Amino acid sequence: MSAIPAPILSLQNVWVEYGDKVVLEKVDLDIEAGSFVSIIGPSGAGKSSLLRIILGQERPTRGSIMLDGAPLAPECGPDRGVVFQRYSVFPHLSALGNVMFGLECQQAPLTARLFGSARRAAIAEATQMLTAVGLGDSLHQFPAQLSGGMQQRLAIAQALIKRPRILLLDEPFGALDPGIRADMHLLIKQLWRDYALTIIIVTHDIREAFSLGTRVLALDKRRHDPHAPHRFGATAVYDLTLRKDAEPEPSEERA
The missing domain is CATH 3.40.50.300 (P-loop containing nucleotide triphosphate hydrolases)
Incomplete structure (x- = not known):
């Protein structure tokens, strides 16, 4: 058994x-x-x-x-990742910047900035996640340019980029x-x-x-x-x- x-x-x-x-x-x-x-x-x-x-x-x-x-x-x-009803995205960052921010904080906690190959890898990973949530064509748009549903997709991408086990x-x-x-x-x-x-x-x-x-x-x-x-x-x-x-x-x- x-x-x-x-x-x-x-x-x-x-x-x-x-x-x-x-x-x-x-x-x-x-x-x-x-x-x-x-x-x-x-x-x-x-x-x-x-x-x-x-x-x-x-x-x-x-x-x-x-x-x-x-x-x-x-x-x-x-x-653990979280998504709220109110869109928890950063209005001053593009969709790509919003999702990359989690990776930058994780890998460079003091500066929240990545450079060189680490930055290129983060861009590729964030782009893949945005594509997974249906925002592959909106990488460089800002939240104010996105509909409510698109903003919530962006918030989900933010939450998933660090690969939480529980959402x-x-x-x-x-x-x-x-x-x-x-x-x-x-x-x-x-x-x-x-x-x-x-x-x-x-x-x-x-x-x-x-x-x-x-x-x-x-x-x-x-x-x-x-x-x-x-x-x-x-x-x-x-x-x-x-x-x-x-x-x-x-x-x-x-x-």
């Missing part, structure tokens, strides 16, 4: 509290490598807080988070119109397969959650006290495993 592989990410009895307000409580969650986890829940249920502690932007008040069996580093690391998406397609959103769904699923990513997405769109995910996790409060609503936090109230291959039927995206 083959051994069950250890999860890439494990949260054990995680709590997030701000003063006397409890946002998350008793979150126990194992995420397998290669999964695509959709997180849903009402506003204020701690979905973005959960992403922030996985990213390393915040520390849980209680509990532990393990990455590959080791305690999660208390800062954002290259093993975190916080309402990344919420500001896009339905046609562009459908295109972005196809893109993110293709990148998920091509780069062997583990993806965790927060979304308010139930259909999007089920269309994209191999697993859907619902956060909400199990207990409510109308006299002290801040005293109880959200946790995983539903955890549904879907098909292993999240590729939809062709009509599903456009219906």
Whole structure:
């Protein structure tokens, strides 16, 4: 009998509290490598807080988070990338400059500049990534010259250029119109397969959650006290495993 592989990410009895307000409580969650986890829940249920502690932007008040069996580093690391709803690109840099910036910071942390063969290699790698997200013809355009969907493609390229193992998406397609959103769904699923990513997405769109995910996790409060609503936090109230291959039927995206 083959051994069950250890999860890439494990949260054990995680709590997030701000003063006397409890946002998350008793979150126990194992995420397998290669999964695509959709997180849903009402506003204020701690979905973005959960992403922030996985990213390393915040520390849980209680509990532990393990990455590959080791305690999660208390800062954002290259093993985790993130894309937000608001485009997190640098307006003064071209598309190529935006994507190269991550490589420059990684390889030359003091100057954030590369020269010679290192710069040529970075340009080639950034160009390849921009081509992968459909921006191969827009290398020298600035964000203000790009549509909303193109800016979000650029943000995804930024996040992927350092080859993270886990990609975190916080309402990344919420500001896009339905046609562009459908295109972005196809893109993110293709990148998920091509780069062997583990993806965790927060979304308010139930259909999007089920269309994209191999697993859907619902956060909400199990207990409510109308006299002290801040005293109880959200946790995983539903955890549904879907098909292993999240590729939809062709009509599903456009219906």
